[in-house]
Amino acid sequence: DIQQYIEEHKNDKGFSKVNFGLRSGPVDDLSGDTNELSVDGANYVRPAVGGFLGATEATREVAIENWLKSPLQTALAIFIISALIFRSLMVAGILLFTLLITLFAQYGLGGYFTSVGNWSGNLAFHLLVTLSIAMGLGVDYGIYMISRLREEMQATGGNWMESLRNTQNTTGSAVIISVVVLLGSFIPLVGTDLANTWGLGIYIGEALIIDVFTALMLLPLLVYWLKPKYVFGDNR
Numbered sequence: 001d002i003q004q005y006i007e008e009h010k011n012d013k014g015f016s017k018v019n020f021g022l023r024s025g026p027v028d029d030l031s032g033d034t035n036e037l038s039v040d041g042a043n044y045v046r047p048a049v050g051g052f053l054g055a056t057e058a059t060r061e062v063a064i065e066n067w068l069k070s071p072l073q074t075a076l077a078i079f080i081i082s083a084l085i086f087r088s089l090m091v092a093g094i095l096l097f098t099l100l101i102t103l104f105a106q107y108g109l110g111g112y113f114t115s116v117g118n119w120s121g122n123l124a125f126h127l128l129v130t131l132s133i134a135m136g137l138g139v140d141y142g143i144y145m146i147s148r149l150r151e152e153m154q155a156t157g158g159n160w161m162e163s164l165r166n167t168q169n170t171t172g173s174a175v176i177i178s179v180v181v182l183l184g185s186f187i188p189l190v191g192t193d194l195a196n197t198w199g200l201g202i203y204i205g206e207a208l209i210i211d212v213f214t215a216l217m218l219l220p221l222l223v224y225w226l227k228p229k230y231v232f233g234d235n236r
Contacts, residue, residue: 144215164224
């Protein structure tokens with residue numbers, strides 16, 4: 001916490017040229033300065049950081065508070081909407097499970113960048129939005145696969161292997177093409193010197209790769225093991 005550090009070290013020699021009071025008047029005339037508020041007592045005001053550094057610190061604190069809260073709210077909304085669309089808590093749970101894999105993988109990526117001191121890709125405020133984007137992309141692919149599996153199960157009379165093969169050959173191929181196109185859009189962003197844009201490209205690129213594997217490999221396994229009625233009907 002930058003502000004706590006300043007509070008603890010405000011009397012250090014290194015802060016001798018830092019003004020903790022109120023500054024007024026022209027820059028070459030300091031006669032209007034007053035340090036009354038920075039002196040311990042009834043009117044004491046804790047030193048704060050202003051300017052660009054202060055704005056950066058404030059957004060960092062807000063981001064830290066929302067790194068768990070915002071994605072979990074998004075996940076809850078996705079779970080409720082999926083349950084209403086498919087009329088199945090099990091299907092909604094399967095979709096939520098695949099989303100959490102992507103989410104925690106991104107947390108891991110942020111932790112890695114923090115550990116190596118790469119502040120363009122750490123858990124900072126400019127990458128908070130990428131979590132919801134990645135979760136939205138992931139649930140799209142899952143919805144496509146589950147909906148097509150249901151249609152194929154009805155068309156094949158409950159033959160799971162044939163339904164899965166048809167789904168992978170059609171919807172699965174479309175998912176792969178979609179991911180390749182999106183990756184082609186985000187990978188060039190990794191070459192930029194802008195931290196925000198670079199982080200967006202890295203995080204979304206990672207999420208897309210994970211999403212395609214969970215949608216085409218993990219999700220069919222979960223559907224087969226759990227056999228939700230929405231997909232299998234009376235053939236469970």
